[in-house]
Amino acid sequence: MIYSVLQQKEVPITVTKEIIKLYDDPSDVTRYTVHDAEEPLIHIGYVDLQDTKDGVYVVFIKSQHPNHYKHFGQVADQIELEHCLNRGIEKPYIHSVAALGTHVQHFLRGKRFINEKINEFLASLTKNLQKGERVHTGKLGMQKMYMPINMINELKEKIKLNPLLKGIK
Numbered sequence: 001m002i003y004s005v006l007q008q009k010e011v012p013i014t015v016t017k018e019i020i021k022l023y024d025d026p027s028d029v030t031r032y033t034v035h036d037a038e039e040p041l042i043h044i045g046y047v048d049l050q051d052t053k054d055g056v057y058v059v060f061i062k063s064q065h066p067n068h069y070k071h072f073g074q075v076a077d078q079i080e081l082e083h084c085l086n087r088g089i090e091k092p093y094i095h096s097v098a099a100l101g102t103h104v105q106h107f108l109r110g111k112r113f114i115n116e117k118i119n120e121f122l123a124s125l126t127k128n129l130q131k132g133e134r135v136h137t138g139k140l141g142m143q144k145m146y147m148p149i150n151m152i153n154e155l156k157e158k159i160k161l162n163p164l165l166k167g168i169k
Contacts, residue, residue, distance in 0.1 A: 001162070002034070002044060003070040012037035013044065015079065017168045020048070027051070029059055032079050032165070034072070044069050047076045055084050055092030073109050075164070077147065081155045082165045094147040103137040104129075110151035114144040 001010040014037045020029045030049045036042040048059040058080055063072035084092035098106050098113070107113075107122040118140060125135060 002036075002072065002075055004036075005068050005070060013075065013164070014040065015164050015168060017165075025050075030083065032083070034075055034079075036069075045072045045076070047079045049080060049083055051087070052093070055089055055094050056080060058094065058096035073105060077109065077111075077151070078155055078158060078164055080147065081152060082159055082163060085156075085159065086165060091149070092147075092152070094152075096145055098140075098143050098145055100138045100142065101136060103140050103143065104135050106145055110148065110154075111145045112148050114146065118143055 002013050003009070004011045014035045016033045016035065018031050018033070020031050022029055027050050030051070031046055032049070033046045034044040036044055043064055045061065045063040045065070047061045050057045050059050058076075061073070061076040063069065066072070080094050081092065084094065096111075098111075103113075103118070103122060104126060107119070108126060113119050113122075122137075129135065
């Protein structure tokens with residue numbers, strides 16, 4: 001499920017999977033494309049993942065219609081974890097790099113940065129943040145982040161109720 005701005009409600013989604021070969025990297029990238037279940041031709045966004053020994057590296061996530069669908073990051077987080085669970089990794093290390101200006105969104109969703117000082121800064125910055133208020137964090141640059149165990153455990157419970165990758169090989 002994802003929130004549709006046009007319908008002002010949660011709508012069902014479907015997910016497809018394909019393997020992508022990168023030109024300069026021998027590793028495969030798995031792309032999960034998220035579709036509106038009622039409008040299958042609408043690609044809501046995609047999640048590109050590169051397998052690691054103990055989890056996955058999130059190469060890229062892209063919300064293709066951010067004005068029409070909200071909370072794509074939450075869908076991406078669930079796909080990242082489900083991908084690892086489907087590989088038999090129960091306690092995966094899911095890591096990525098925050099794009100410029102996305103630090104607050106990732107932090108509020110539960111991701112944490114390798115640099116603890118950034119986590120402390122974002123915690124104080126977001127403490128009194130009002131709904132809809134924007135903060136520019138581009139000066140933080142590209143920062144490595146990970147999915148902490150408490151977020152993994154919360155997502156596992158959500159996956160038990162509503163898996164997104166069920167039946168995808």
